[in-house]
Amino acid sequence: MAFAERYPAESALAADLLTIDTPEQVSLRFPVAGVGSRFLALFADCVIQAVAYLLLFLVLVLIASAAPKTSAAQVSHNAEKWTIAFLIVVHFLMYWGYFALFESFWNGQTPGKRLFKLRVIQDSGRQITFFESLARNLIRIVDLLPGMYLVGVISMISNRQHKRLGDLAAGTLVVHERRTEEPLWGGTGSRTLTAALFTPPVETPNFAAPGLAATDTDFPADAVARLSPDDLMVMERFFARILDMDLETRANLADRLARQMTAKMGVTLAPDAKPERTLEGLVRQMRSFGR
Numbered sequence: 001m002a003f004a005e006r007y008p009a010e011s012a013l014a015a016d017l018l019t020i021d022t023p024e025q026v027s028l029r030f031p032v033a034g035v036g037s038r039f040l041a042l043f044a045d046c047v048i049q050a051v052a053y054l055l056l057f058l059v060l061v062l063i064a065s066a067a068p069k070t071s072a073a074q075v076s077h078n079a080e081k082w083t084i085a086f087l088i089v090v091h092f093l094m095y096w097g098y099f100a101l102f103e104s105f106w107n108g109q110t111p112g113k114r115l116f117k118l119r120v121i122q123d124s125g126r127q128i129t130f131f132e133s134l135a136r137n138l139i140r141i142v143d144l145l146p147g148m149y150l151v152g153v154i155s156m157i158s159n160r161q162h163k164r165l166g167d168l169a170a171g172t173l174v175v176h177e178r179r180t181e182e183p184l185w186g187g188t189g190s191r192t193l194t195a196a197l198f199t200p201p202v203e204t205p206n207f208a209a210p211g212l213a214a215t216d217t218d219f220p221a222d223a224v225a226r227l228s229p230d231d232l233m234v235m236e237r238f239f240a241r242i243l244d245m246d247l248e249t250r251a252n253l254a255d256r257l258a259r260q261m262t263a264k265m266g267v268t269l270a271p272d273a274k275p276e277r278t279l280e281g282l283v284r285q286m287r288s289f290g291r
Helices: 008-014 035-066 077-105 111-115 130-138 140-144 150-157 165-170 193-197 229-244 247-265 275-290
Strands: 017-021 027-031 118-122 172-176
Touching: 027 172, 035 077, 035 111, 035 118, 035 150, 077 130, 111 118, 118 130, 130 140, 130 165, 130 172, 140 150, 140 165, 150 165, 165 172, 229 247, 229 275, 247 275
Parallel strands: none
Antiparallel strands: 017 027, 118 172
16 A cells, blocks of 8 residues: 555655755755745735835825926936936845845745745755845846746756756755644644654663564564555654644554554554554664664
């Protein structure tokens, strides 16, 4: 049976995950944002920009109507040049500055990205800086060519991390921020990105004597070999989330997972076996086999 059929919640979380190994030897997993979600965020930002342009236009009209009436001949050539320069600067700040400043000082998010829970980060997983934000947004004009972000879309569908040219040049990527995703155990409550995607080290358990009727943590190697990497991922994610569960939910889910894993291995648990210690032992044995 496919992993998506056995663990539909986990399959959704694992889709388009990018794993980054940091210098601190911590593995960070980020769900990469695709073309659709990024387009929706961009559309929201464009609406905000259009409203800002409209308000600015109304302000300029009010200023012009309140100014003393002068003929066109009285307007100097220098005044015309200063007006054009002012409009160019305003347009630059409203378009490129909007994205660069928001992403730099608002933790990698514009209002549109925050609305759709997206964030710009460095390739290393760290927070984006002003210079990286400026670089990725200055190249936005190339991604726009020849219209409707055609170059950017082609670039995004041509690489696994869905990067447009600005991201490739600045060393950045856009990821989903899963702060309030549906809990794996069917309960309620929220989790931070770290809690949902970072797997903490598992405590080393004490081993008992081997046998087909396992006690808590010890299983024959040939039985453990029947488990797949998908099974290991499910158990690790359980331990990553246990602090967010109430005790009853935690115990019920641990019992279900332990029975599911032991049934797949073809072994039975002793009556006094503890499900969480069983899962800890399985994770440790599978990690040891991997090394």
